Amino acid sequence: MPRFAANLSLMFTEVPFLDRFARARAAGFEAVEFLLPYEYPAADIRARLDDAGLTLVLFNTAQGNWDGGEKGIAALPGREEEFREAVARGLDYAGTLGCHRLHVMAGLTPGGVARDTLTATYAANLAWAAERCAAQGVKPVIEPINHRDIPGYILNTTTQAVAIIEAIGPERLGLQFDLYHAQVTEGDITRRFEALLPFIAHAQIADTPGRNEPGTGEVNWPFVLGRLDAMGYRGWIGCEYRPAGITEDGLGWFAPYRA
Secondary structure, three states: OOEEEEEOOOOOOOOOHHHHHHHHHHOOOOEEEOOOOOOOOHHHHHHHHHHHOOEEEEEEOOOOOOOOOOOEOOOOOOOHHHHHHHHHHHHHHHHHHOOOEEEOOEOEOOOOOOHHHHHHHHHHHHHHHHHHHHOOOOEEEEOOOOOOOOOOEOOOOHHHHHHHHHHHOOOOOEEEEEHHHHHHHOOOHHHHHHHOHHHEEEEEEOOOOOOOOOOOOOOOHHHHHHHHHHOOOOOEEEEOOOOOOOHHHHOHHHHHHOO
C-alpha cells in the first residue's frame, strides 16, 4: 500500500503553518514534509509533530535568498561556504525533528558560467554533503525540476540526476523522483520510475498540467500508484501539490489509502 506524506508548505494553507500538522493528522496522514522550516524553532515543530503523532520525512536545506528568487545554491561557484552552513543548519533541524531525508536544490543557471563549472561545483558540494549527512544517518536527495515551473533550473532530467548520483554513490545520495516534474519534462513516468527504482529515495506527486491534487488533470493515478506499489516502491510519497480549493475537499483521491 502506498504511503503518503502531506506537504505542509502547499497543503492546509487555510491555517498558519504550525496548525497544519493537526489538520494533516485529522485528514488521515501519518507523515508530513515541507520546504523550509527555518523561521520556526525546531523545538516548536517537534512539539507539533509529537502532538499529532506524525513522522517528518523530508525538508529542504536553506536555499540562499529564497524570497529574492533563488532556488538553491549547491551548484553555484563561490557559494561553497554558504552551502556548507546551510547543510549544517539543516542537519541540526533534522536531528531535532527525526528526519532522514534532506533535499538539496541546485540553483538557477547564472549568466557567464560554463555548464562544466556548474556540474563540477554541484558534484563537489554534494559529495561533501553526503559525507556529512551520512554521519548523522541522513540521506541527501536531489530533484530534477521541470523547465516550465522554474525556468533556468540547473537540474532538469532524471538522466542528469542519476549521472551525479552514480558518481557519488547511490548509497550516499538519493533521487527525489517527483512524478509531476517527470511527466512535464520526460513522460513515461511508470516505466521511468521502475527503471530508476534503485536510485529513488523519495517520491512526490501532483497532477498535470495544473499541479493540483490527483484527479484534477491528465494522469491516471489509480494505475500509476498501483504500479508503484506493484514494482516494490516502499518509500514515502510526498503530496507536493496545490489544492484546487479547500485542502480537505480535494482528498477524495486519498480515501482508498487513508490509514
